[in-house]
Amino acid sequence: MPKILIVDDEEGIRMLYSMELQDDGYDVITLPDGNGLIEVIEKECPDCVIMDIKMKEFNGLDLLQQIRKRYYDLPVILNSAYSSFKVDLKSVAADYYVVKSSDLTELKEKLKLALETKIP
């Protein structure tokens, strides 16, 4: 069962995503911000990270750069209420960028693609 790490400072989002993704058969772990993110990745070895960008003390784009330094090929989906961060070149390092919506269809579709990706 693929393990998904959700990093979001909104508790409601963490709960909604956890329920929906668990219903779809994923194993879900969550973090409320970037504190200890690399350690959690190290320990839990998630198959994909779904990460908010605008968090209180953390910027998801900077956290993405930290992830990429150590985990070059770990799938990361940026998930923000704002589409404006797409203009930031740091977002290029994400597998996908999905604007938050109550309809999780696009997020789930991109998650599926990210998990299916294979490069020999």
Place this chain on the structure above:
Amino acid sequence: MKFVEDNPNRITSAEIVVGIPSLNEADLISFPTQQADRGLVKHYPGKTAVIVNVDNNSPDNTHHVFMETRTETPKIYISTEEGVTGKGNNLKNLFEKALELEAKAVVVIDADLKSISPMWIRNLAEPLFDGYDFVAPLYIRHKYDFTVTNSIAYPLTRALYGRRVRQPIGGDVAFSGAVTRSFVESNIWNEAIAHFGIDAWMTTNAVKTHGSIIQSFMGRPKVHKNRDIDSQVGLIFEDVVGTIFELMLHYDSFWKDVRWSRPTAVFGFGLGDIEVPPPVDVDTHALWNKFVSGVRGKWDVYSAALERENLNKLEEVMDIPAMGFEFPTGLWAKLVYDFAVAYKGASLDRTELIRGLIPLHYGKTLSFVIETEAMNNQQVEEFIEDQCLQFEKTKPYLLDRWG
């Protein structure tokens, strides 16, 4: 292949080699040479370096202008023999020279660059000292600049090899000593690669062989010799597409196993304000004429190369009037894949086959221009990403036909 070498400082080793390939660039080569020198002096004062002009024995005396350009960094001039041209042939000489010099970092910049700053040298070289093997450029380009990249080189190489390198034929790249050696040892070489296919060849080989690839943001748009869409296509299309198709033959055991794609990390943020790239003139009427007359003139090629269903769809597209013209990306991807399969089959002359793709490229470009007319650069990037995803989604069709 090396023919003439002018090495007045008798340089026998260098940690960093900056290579500038050229053909008749006497008017422009001094500027990138000076900028490279400033970059090396400012950012790498503790490392040995050399600037190498790899030239095609240019009759305009590029050799003299390059060697007379004032620099603190020593310079070497190398030329192919008289009558031998091609950017690829020049870079082959550079690979061999860099290996001989035992370079740890090789940076390649175009000789006609007008927007290069010393920072470009740092941004291209620095990731190599941080463990990366190959550095591709990331520029802000006008949406209609280098349509060959947007319509075919980027989506096709990404769908094939699974790595998102936005400028796979960008020209300004850097690579490690290990990659240099792999380039020298590669036995895949032909006329297209010896000319403008070399950029696609380098990126593809790096992506296929070495995992540690990064894109480096150059900060400034790439400004070089003024070329409209038509002259860009005429200059590079056959070489670039011919090279990608040729490499597909050699690397099919790799790309057939690739599914979807992964991003490539980016180096070089915080470079100040992003400059707006210069406009590129587009004549939609001329694109339409080249598409329609070209397709009519090469219908025998399409009849032989395309699947019947795709041929019918192409006929449908031909019936759409210029005003409101649209060339669906799903169809475009299938046509490109049909051409790749026909290239493999070799029942058609391969040069004629690739030339047959050019009118379709004009049609796709016209569609792109119409669809993105009101879009800003960011919206265009998202549009291109969506096109790339369609190439990836259509890949099973290629796998099925390739065999």
